[in-house]
Amino acid sequence: MTSPSAPFLIDLTHQLTTGMPVYPGDPEVALRPVLTTDTAGVNVLRVHLGSQSGTHVDAPYHVDVTWPTLDGLPLELFTGPAVVADLRALPDRTAVTADQLAPALARVAAPGTVLLLATGWPRFWGTDRYLAHPYLSPAAAEAIARAGVRTVGVDALSVDRTPGPGAPDGEPDGEAGAAAEPALAAHRILLGGPEGGVIAENLTDLTPLLEAQARDRPITVSLFPIRLAAADGAPIRAVATVGG
Template sequence: MIIDISRLLNAHTPTWPGDEPFSYQLTWPMSETGSVNVGQFTTSCHTATHVDAPYHFRDNSLTIEQLPLDIFVGNAMVIDVSTKAKITLDDVENVDLSDVRRVIFKTNAWTDDEFPTTMPLISPDLGSFFLENGIELMGVDLPSVDPLDSKTLDTHHSLLQNGVHILEGLNLIDVEPGIYKLTALPLNIEGADGSPVRAILEK
């Protein structure tokens, strides 16, 4: 069974305030070409479901096409933290992570078509814990792993320092906790600070 955990991209897709919204338009309709429809789209690299490259928040760091693809394919543990105002070590210390390299937090804090105004806090302390337990990717159903008004991006930096990559903007409404196979491959965009992905889980 395949579960699509990507957010739909259209004219109503919520975008980080002030960032480039998603737009698709038909450049050449079949009525003009006589053979094909050809469209184009514009968007921020961080709209809807996306991967952050380290370059997004640290100059002279890895860009999206430089990231190893195996990070984004493989077993992932979905952990339900939907009752939590803050996600901390207490939420993962007793979870068996021996068979996974990826952790996905289901917060249910972004379940509609509006950009959220509040989100659960994610403790930067998770970075070192994940390193100790072999976790290389953290995913969230939030637009960011840091507070919306953060300028220091403590959790972003902690995850990077501990070798943990970031997948944001997931749609986990219909996903139960447990182990799945995740596929969430970023586009091969040279020099980019992030990339939209089509993320799926397989049970």
């Protein structure tokens, strides 16, 4: 029988499927058999997707061609001890403030800590409302960078505001002050530090990690991407290890 305090793994990855949700304007995902055991003796799948499909990481090159590509980043950026910020009470299209992140950032002690943002938005996966997620204000992103965090993950479509449909109850798309913010401001702050950083997006529900953190159980996450050459990002298999 497994001990209640024994380490265990949690998969934080959305399954890649044909027609799955993608960021507005990104390539659609399509999986099609190209060989089958009936005709060729083996099963082989043709995979069509964008580099930002599903659960994925962004490299600095995603927002600036002079910044490092995915293959120019050290592997250490894709794994580490994790701290989870509980942002699940925030309403649609809310800009997260530095003060709201302060309790989580106060837990960041070791170099290489990964900050995970739990918005609760996976419950809207596959609906228009998934685009109406909370997002980091520039001040919040600056606070993360000042804390020395180089790897940030979120259980939503982006760390920045996503354009398009998704505001509930007929509310207008957007919020006061959003138009005045630079495009992808949080991306540029988090990815553009002196040594570069990475952002993981479209993680699945982080509630189990918040519960583990509340019990003071150590959490480590792995966010290793497919090894694409000179890429802006790539899909990942995101996995958390909850320790004893």
